Amino acid sequence: MRLLLIHADYLEFKATEKTKIAEDTNKLEGRMEECLTVFTAVERGDEVNPEVIVEKALSEITKIAKNLKVDNIVVYPYAHLSSDLASPEVAREILVEMEERLREMGYNVLRAPFGWYKSFKISCKGHPLSELSRRITCDTGGKEEKDEKKSKLYLLDVEGERLIELKEGNVQEVVKDEDLKALACKELGIKDKEERGEPAHVKYIREKEICDYEPSSDHGHFRWYPKGKLIRDLLADYVYNLVVEYGGMPVETPVMYNLENRAIREHADKFGERQYRFIQGDRELMLRFAACFGQFMMKRDMYILPRYLPLKLYELSTYSFRYEQRGELVGLKRLRAFTMPDMHTVCLDMEQAMEEFEHQFWMCLKTGEDLNIPYSVIFRFTEDFFQENREWFFKLAKRYRERYKRDVLIELLPERKHYWVGKVDMAVIDSLGRPIENPTVQIDIESAKRFGIKVHQGDREVYPVILHCSPTGSIERVICALLERAYRDLERGKLPMLPLWLSPVQVRVIPVSEAHKEYALEVVKRLRESNIRVDLDDRDGSVGKKIRNAGRDWIPYVVVVGDREVEENTLTVTLREKSTMKSSYRERMSVEELIKRIKEETEGHPYRPLTLPMYCSLQPTFK
């Protein structure tokens, strides 16, 4: 519900003409002096719980009325405040209810008729509180009763092929793995009493000039600086290469969809309030919250044969939009616009789907290794699916344990409430011990039918099973995880840094004095020609200060060149990886050796050139 409240000297209206939805009434004109006029639009979302809406609206209105010291209230239906209206019946009921309740509370109430064209005059008082707007939603802060059956959480005892149910009482002793324990506590809703500060990455994204909030956009939309843009693009390249090698076919689909399409409307409605919707011309549109829509529509139009399967389409959804609640937005962890690698795989049947699920499970885990961000794993299955495929699952879990030496959690849902019957989520634990949910694979048994995706098997048409997979989770969350892990390193006495292949500047060359600049420039050129991101600190200042600055920028290799190096034609290289806060680790080596070293270390990872001027003196400050 949206309210526009105006403290007026007077309001008067006169109904002029009926609309199709006009209510029967003889109160066709009215006037009230010294009143609070409440222009009201009842919205679609309000139908979920009209009682709560009325309650909350009345509490707002009376609070304001008390503040303004008015006893006269006009309830005025005003559809134009919203583009997402409730049905006329519900809207009228709510307005009548508001009128009656206000009257019971002792206010003088005038209600303008619903569904009529009306002329009106209003005289707004114009003081600071004379014009206010409010938005009311059904959200009661989680107090409403959910009569859904609760799911149960287990730790998988691989040896005994046994599930150990986890409860608030036993989780501390049963789960040995600290990261997994953090995930289990989150799942069980156990809160630790400790006061938590701001997550480390929120500070880092600005300090390292990666990205920042864009105040001129909506909340949770970011601007990306050259260093951050580079990291994003490299991560995008990384997933692209990974997925294409795996057999995914890259596509690109629109970011917005027309809600007149039945399948899209159904899929979108399931997502509830958390989406961007708007009206443009005569169409109701929505912004995608994942790449499902475009890929499903593409698949619907394909003539799919069994031999194409499993058929994988991949897209980097730049962007996915989710209208998260205001207070839920946190740095790069929760956004309203984010970039998600999204792959959908058409599988002939459940057997093929499970086989693919396994492959994609391993692929997701590999990204954790490549990025050096270890994942904690939780499977989620419906009870039925789990019982039918118990053996398969235990085999998979056993192999995971052999490889990663870690346990897994499993959640069993008494009945299917989403489009999937099984999924796996992988989370990185941040510097404060909170999970960042990243990669996922889901087995979808609902969407093929809804979107009309068919496989032509002989003379039969069958609805396939579809897997959803994001091999890394959103790019923003990957960056979040990398920064959070960097902070954890710092807490454990290591210097924080990004993996070499993702470091915006890989090498910084520092000449000791003006006289060594030429030699330094030569070194920079050699490195550049070898596709290494290198810059030259040609600013004024001591060597000590430049070293410090390079450290602040988390530069993995810092090269100092002075008389000694020029004479011997070598470099003195400080390796961040092996240095600590107290002592820096240095090695003498030739340019060739440095190049070889970096090439070996970045092998198999994407490369993009430096996104900043080569001279530090020319690099602008963004923050």
Add this chain to the structure above:
RNA sequence: GCCUUGGUGGCUCAGCCUGGUAGAGCGUCUGCUUGGUAAGCAGAAGGUCGCGGGUUCAAAUCCCGCCCAAGGCUCCA
């Protein structure tokens, strides 16, 4: 969205309780210094104290509303 905390030069923060000429460090600029592994020296510039209203002779400071961020709640299909 709700509750809590915060918003002061580009950055980090003090001042606010108890109203009376807006401070420090870093960064920037200028000059000196030409250097060897985490801040060389000196000087200068730089602020609508988040925004709007109110109280007051006087507001960064007190009051109200709003905006923005973080923490918590809820949520993450």
